[in-house]
Amino acid sequence: MQRQSGFSIMKRLILELKPLIFVMLITITMGVLGFLAAIAIASFAAVALGTIVEGPTIVTFQAAIIIMVVCAVSRGLLRYAEQLSGHYIAFKILYLLRDKIFTKLRTLAPAKLEGKDKGNLISLITSDIELLEVFYAHTIAPIAIALLTNSMIAIILYFIHPAYGFVAAAYFILVGVIVPYVSSILVKTAGVNYRQAFASSNQYILDSLRGLKEILLFNQGQERLAALNEQSNQLNKSVRKIKDHEGFVTGLTGVIITSAMLVFVGMGFYFYTTGQLSLTLVLVALVIIASSFGPVVALSNLSNTLAHTFACAQRLFDLLDEEPQVTEVEGMATVEMNELAFDQVTFTYPNGKTPIFNEASVSIKKGDKLALIGPSGIGKSTFIKLLMRYFDVEKGCVEIDGTNISEIPTASLRTKQTLVSQETYLFNDTIANNIKIGKADATLEEVIEAAKKASIHEFIETLPNGYETKVGELGGMVSSGEKQRLGLARAFLHDGDVLILDEPTSNLDALNEGSILKSINDYNKDKTIVMISHRKSTTAICDQVYKLENQTLILQK
């Protein structure tokens, strides 16, 4: 992926704010007023002190105290309003971004998600998105607030004495712009490295948990543990780098602010002794400069978190910018599926070297039962992927009733075609709901009927809560064959016109295979079936058998 500049990432993040610009203006206004109120408290304290020493100058002692009280109360209310609106924006944006990610994942699935690292995706959807909250609630508004507040302060100081104004402006730029800018450049790579290390460590843990059985079986525990420790060390190293840097920037900022105050003390001493300013104004200027670094310090601290935030944003935008393998066709259309045809199809995987198909043709009529055989890795599953348009073909075309499949609405295609893959995934839900994935509004009677057809009803009846048993409660005690039959029950319930079966009985014994094949045959007389199998016994129910050989389809029976 191309590394984007901090500026372009920031620009994109800000553009996401468009729908909430009005709330953002409220946050900024509240923030500026809040800071000015805080500075006014200290400044009028200096004025009050001045009236004791020199007599009333700007306002009387009582007026200064009243202004301080009003400012103190306003400060609290303004800060509350700023935080409330700032967080409203942040969480609303996170909601919008999550929605965008899920929409994107839907368009990328299944072809582009097949090879994606799931731990990485989990980090992206959970922790990366969460970190963007920092940008929206604690970055954009503080930048605007600092810009406005400190410009106003520099102008106020300028009116007390022009030299104060210029010196203050120089210090504000140093602390709020130069230090964070240089710092963000220095720490950027560390931030990106940390997010990558974090995501790959997530993936490694996920992978180890999934493959726990294999790890124990092959006595790989120690090796995995050592690799995990190594990953933790790498993670610690990148965190340490970032934290060291944070400490340095905080210290440096402190030194700069202290030097600003010393310079103001020196200037004040000079202006007072040369009679250019009264003691009250010298005190007020000193108090103002001492209390006005808050907004720019917030900026300076930001550069540390910004490294994380930009790294997360970059990963997020990389995903959002990824082109789907096929462009979805929107809408819904009536599709009959009277004939599926491969017409002179040539196809090579985007990252593959040799074609899987070279001018392969076949025609499957409604009600045909077609089996596809061939050695492992020859392209049988690829045939299905092209039939379901997970990928677009390179040359030739896949047609449904004479229409190119790439022009048929994707949702219509999915409704009509039902795939039972080699691996059935069971969600941590009830058995009934797992079957209902095939038809969300199915009644229990329909679910039971589908389960009976798939020869899995008796097994479900033996479970503690029958169809209401949660898959998680079974603690992984569903065998591969039972899973496969639950997958078939889903497909029977879905009742599409074309049933696509990828090794539907590979995990079943001869007895169960026989009853499943009988069901497939009995209940799908009018349906088109495309089946992949290595077993002769399975292909027996098919009236046509094609062999995939030399990148083409050869009729065997």
Ligand SMILES: Nc1ncnc2c1ncn2[C@@H]1O[C@H](COP(=O)(O)OP(=O)(O)OP(=O)(O)O)[C@@H](O)[C@H]1O
């Ligand atoms: N997404 C992909 N990107 C690149 N190559 C792929 C992809 N999916 C599969 N392949 C490759 O394409 C070839 C055909 O794979 P396919 O899964 O279609 O074979 P198959 O005949 O179904 O194998 P099996 O019987 O073992 O399931 C294999 O060499 C495989 O490595």
